[in-house]
Amino acid sequence: MTVSALRHPLKPGLTFDADLDRCADAIRRLSPPAEQECPASPMVAELRRHGLLAAAVPATDGGLGLAHEPEDPLRLVRMLTRIGQANLSAGRLLEGHVNALKLVALHAEGEARRKLLSLARDGGLFGVWGAEGRHPVRLRAAQDGRLELTGEKLFASGTDTVDVAIVTARDADNRTLLIALPTATLTGRLFPAEWSVSGMKATASGRCNLDGVRIAPSDLLGGPDTYFREPWFEGGVWRYAAVQLGGMYAITGHAADQLRARRQATAPLQAARLRQMVTACETAHLWVASAALATEAPAARPATARVAVLARLKVAEEAARLLQLADEAMGAASFALSHPAERVRRDLQLYLRQADPDGMGQRAMERILEDDEERRRWGIG
Ligand SMILES: Cc1cc2nc3c(=O)[nH]c(=O)nc-3n(C[C@H](O)[C@H](O)[C@H](O)COP(=O)(O)OP(=O)(O)OC[C@H]3O[C@@H](n4cnc5c(N)ncnc54)[C@H](O)[C@@H]3O)c2cc1C
Numbered sequence: 001m002t003v004s005a006l007r008h009p010l011k012p013g014l015t016f017d018a019d020l021d022r023c024a025d026a027i028r029r030l031s032p033p034a035e036q037e038c039p040a041s042p043m044v045a046e047l048r049r050h051g052l053l054a055a056a057v058p059a060t061d062g063g064l065g066l067a068h069e070p071e072d073p074l075r076l077v078r079m080l081t082r083i084g085q086a087n088l089s090a091g092r093l094l095e096g097h098v099n100a101l102k103l104v105a106l107h108a109e110g111e112a113r114r115k116l117l118s119l120a121r122d123g124g125l126f127g128v129w130g131a132e133g134r135h136p137v138r139l140r141a142a143q144d145g146r147l148e149l150t151g152e153k154l155f156a157s158g159t160d161t162v163d164v165a166i167v168t169a170r171d172a173d174n175r176t177l178l179i180a181l182p183t184a185t186l187t188g189r190l191f192p193a194e195w196s197v198s199g200m201k202a203t204a205s206g207r208c209n210l211d212g213v214r215i216a217p218s219d220l221l222g223g224p225d226t227y228f229r230e231p232w233f234e235g236g237v238w239r240y241a242a243v244q245l246g247g248m249y250a251i252t253g254h255a256a257d258q259l260r261a262r263r264q265a266t267a268p269l270q271a272a273r274l275r276q277m278v279t280a281c282e283t284a285h286l287w288v289a290s291a292a293l294a295t296e297a298p299a300a301r302p303a304t305a306r307v308a309v310l311a312r313l314k315v316a317e318e319a320a321r322l323l324q325l326a327d328e329a330m331g332a333a334s335f336a337l338s339h340p341a342e343r344v345r346r347d348l349q350l351y352l353r354q355a356d357p358d359g360m361g362q363r364a365m366e367r368i369l370e371d372d373e374e375r376r377r378w379g380i381g
Pocket residue numbers: 092096127128129130131154155156157158200203205350351352353354355356357358359
C-alpha cells in the first residue's frame with residue numbers, strides 16, 4: 001500500500017515509515033556504483049509509486065501535509081534524509097518538490113491552487129527554479145494585456161522530469177514574483193544536456209529559456225516579494241541539509257563496510273576516524289532536527305530562520321570534515337569507479353555547493369548580535 005492511498009491512515013506513522021523504507025530500498029537498487037548514472041525518471045517513478053510526492057500535499061487536500069507545517073516535522077526530516085541516503089539526486093528532486101509544494105500551500109489560491117494540488121496528489125513532480133544566469137528572468141506587461149517573461153534560469157533541477165516548475169521573476173519595480181509553469185508548455189525551452197558536471201548528474205539541473213513565454217495573472221502565486229517571507233525562505237535551507245545528511249550517512253556506511261571487510265575497523269586510528277564520522281552525522285542530525293522543529297512549527301517567527309541557516313552551515317562543515325575522514329579511512333580504493341562510495345562522494349561534494357554561504361552566515365550573526373532575545377536564545381545575551 002502506498003502513502004498516497006492513505007487519505008485517512010489509521011496508523012500514519014507506521015505506514016509512512018514502511019513506504020519510505022521500501023521507496024529508499026528501490027531507489028538504492030537503481031543506484032549501483034557505476035560510471036554510468038541512473039537517470040532520474042525511474043527514481044522519480046519510485047517516489048511517485050510509494051506516494052512520497054503526494055505526501056507533500058496539505059492534509060486538508062488529501063495528502064499528508066509534509067511540505068508545510070507538518071504535524072511531525074521529524075517525519076519530513078526522515079523522508080529527505082532516507083531518500084538522500086539512497087541517492088542524493090533523488091533526494092535533491094524530492095527536496096525541490098517539497099519546497100514547491102510549500103510555496104503552493106502558502107501562496108496559491110482558488111482554481112489555480114486546486115489544479116496544482118490535484119496534480120501533486122496524482123504524483124506530479126514539482127520544482128523551484130530560482131537561480132539566475134547572465135540573463136535573469138524578468139516579467140513585463142505584453143501588448144495584448146497578458147504578461148511576458150524574458151531571460152533564463154540556470155541550475156533548474158529536473159529539466160527532464162519536473163511536471164510543474166515554480167519560477168521566480170523580477171517585475172519592472174525589481175520585485176520578485178512566483179509563477180507556476182507546467183513544463184508541458186516549455187517544449188524546446190529545457191536543456192537538460194547542458195548539465196555537464198562531475199556529480200549530481202541525474203538531477204539534470206540544466207537551463208530553462210523563458211524568452212517570450214506568455215502567462216496569465218492567474219499563473220502568479222502570491223504577491224510581490226512574498227517568496228522572501230520568513231521563516232519560510234532562508235528558513236527552508238534546513239531541508240537541503242537534511243538531504244546532504246543522507247549522503248553523509250551513505251559515505252559513513254560505505255567506510256564502515258570497507259574497514260570491516262579489510263579487518264581494520266578496530267585498528268585504533270581507523271576506529272577513531274569511524275567514530276568521528278558517526279559523531280559528525282549525529283551533530284548534523286541534531287542541527288537538522290532542531291531547525292525542522294523550529295521552522296516548521298505553526299507559530300514560528302521570522303527570526304526562527306536563523307536556526308535553519310546555522311544548521312545548514314554546520315552540516316556543510318561536518319560534511320566536509322566527514323569527506324576528508326572517509327578519504328583517509330578508505331584510501332585509493334574508494335576512487336575506483338566500481339566502489340560504492342565513489343559516486344556519493346562526487347554527488348555530495350557538488351551538492352554542498354549551495355548559494356551564498358558566506359553572506360548567509362554573516363547576516364545571521366549580525367542579526368543575532370543586534371537582537372537581545374536572539375542573543376539569549378544562543379546563550380550569549
Ligand atoms: C545539484 C544542484 C541542484 C540545484 N538545483 C537548483 C534548483 O532546482 N533551483 C535553483 O534555483 N537552484 C538550484 N541550484 C543552485 C543553488 O541553489 C545555488 O544557486 C548554486 O549551487 C550556487 O552555488 P555556488 O557555490 O556557485 O554559490 P555562490 O553563491 O556563487 O558561492 C560561491 C562562493 O562565493 C561566495 N560569494 C557569493 N556571493 C558573493 C559576493 N557577492 N561577494 C563575495 N563572495 C560571494 C560564497 O560565499 C561562496 O564562497 C542547484 C545547485 C546544485 C549544486
